[in-house]
Amino acid sequence: MLFLAPLYVGALFSGAPKFLALAESVLAPLSLWVCLRLNAKQRFLFGLFVGFGMFYWTALSFRYNTYPLLMPLIVLLVALCYGVLFYLLLFKQSLLYRVPALWLASYIHPFGFDWFVPDAFFAYSLFRVDKLSFLVVLCALALLVEKRLSPLYARIAAGVLLVCTLQMPKGTPPLKSVEPISTQINQADKWSVTTLKLNIDANFTLINQAIKKHQKAVILPETAFPIALNKSSLIPLLLKLSQDITIIAGGLYEEGKTIYNSTYIFDKGNYHYAHKVILAPFGESMPFPDSIANALDRFFFGPEVFKLGHAEHFSDFNTTALHLRPLVCYEGTSAKAYKNSPPYLVVISNNAWFVPSIEPFLQRMLLKYYARRFTKTIIHSANKSPAYILSPTLFGDQVFK
Incomplete structure (x- = not known):
């Protein structure tokens, strides 16, 4: 068609x-x-x-x-x-x-x-x-x-x-010393207990490789750490590594009975986090009244389904490497996320749910549209699809496979 x-x-x-x-x-x-x-x-x-x-x-x-x-x-x-x-x-x-x-x-x-x-x-x-x-x-x-x-x-x-309505095509100088990572973890293995340690060890290998390449920042995909990272024993090690490189990674955050899909930022021995603001309809939240939404959650995800929380507003951070706003997957394709934002937006995704399909390029097309429309640079790290840096001009995108 x-x-x-x-x-x-x-x-x-x-x-x-x-x-x-x-x-x-x-x-x-x-x-x-x-x-x-x-x-x-x-x-x-x-x-x-x-x-x-x-x-x-x-x-x-x-x-x-x-x-x-x-x-x-x-x-x-x-x-x-x-x-x-x-x-x-x-x-x-x-x-x-x-x-x-x-x-x-x-x-x-x-x-x-x-x-x-x-x-x-x-x-x-x-x-x-x-x-x-x-x-x-x-x-x-x-x-x-x-x-x-x-x-x-x-x-x-x-x-x-x-x-x-034509625009003179321009390029943008490449953004150096920032490395968005593309991982290749199948969705069936993403939450598997048997592969959890292997996947976490692989994350640290990628971080150490970025340090050896003298990168200023390394960015890992959504739920790269598929655990409640705030309650794990990994925090001290990530803080130590952050003395040499800014680490941005997806992980879960547990608070009471609520789980958040979050972005963690480790920088110079300190860490911050930003919870996802805009939840994906049906996948993360049911766009119906509570009685219907709860029934659908139990039907599709079982009686023990946990409550996925969200933040009320976006958070911006001024790190050693970048002044940025972190976004998690779906919210990166929303115009709301770009208003009053800093020049860099870091988007992390897990596209293993949807590959092979047209979804990764549709996501990239939407991100490029918002990069040009709002004059922002978007740094995207993804699982099961290429990572890239999208420039606010027509040419100048960088792809990391």
Whole structure:
């Protein structure tokens, strides 16, 4: 489907930045052009395919719970959700309806899930990524779709509008002395008692290797330490190593009966932590009233399910290496996380739940969109997908495999 071409072509050519920029500069506008031209009678079926093509991977996490046979049902429910969304977005054939509807689409978050951002298709294109430029592109495409206008004048006007939204491609000097880590731990082994010591020992090996390379900071993925790190005997050793390098790593934090998915920062013999603020809907929190949410938690995760807590606000830290805001996976793809933030955002993820799938590149596309939109540098450490540093300009990304 042409609408999804920016996502799938982008994933295929993510290692060729110049070709990717040219391809996305053509495919991203085409994806919107398809929406503007689509026959209104086909809008629900179109939404079904979009929902499946973009978000089929959300069901893959069910491989690791008690009900893996529910995966086809979850995929169908997700697709139906976006079928309804596009039924509304493309409800009328009128371009006066569709242009503002598509412009506002990124503000519509079914059940709090905010990964449907059509604007993000322009993340690796030559176009600007602010909301005004996105509206101008939609208006330019509408001129080309509207049959009542003179084809010649419509093309000239559309061309002028599109040129006005282009941005001179720039590069960013590489960020040195900071090493985001990509690990390769299968989800089935992530919480296994038999592999716990091996995985923790591997973390310390990676930290010591970064020290030998004279790095200023090393960043390990989400739940790199899959234990309540604040109550473990590992803290003294991490504090000692932090005299030589700033260590940023994911781990659990236990307080009473509440568990937090947190980022730990060890720097010059001290440590701090930041709890995750925005929990992923369904995976970490049920977007329903408590009575329904608790019943669903017990059904999917068993009667002994623990309560996952969250912080009320984001935390910023000024370490020896960076002035940063730590974010955990899903919250890194939320616009809320970028407001009033320092220049560097450190995002840690565990993508083992969803691979192999399109999810890692969709996440990268969203992160790149926010890096450009808010002029931030994003440092991403992940399990089961590449780590990278995303620059606020079109070119200059660094990938660590």
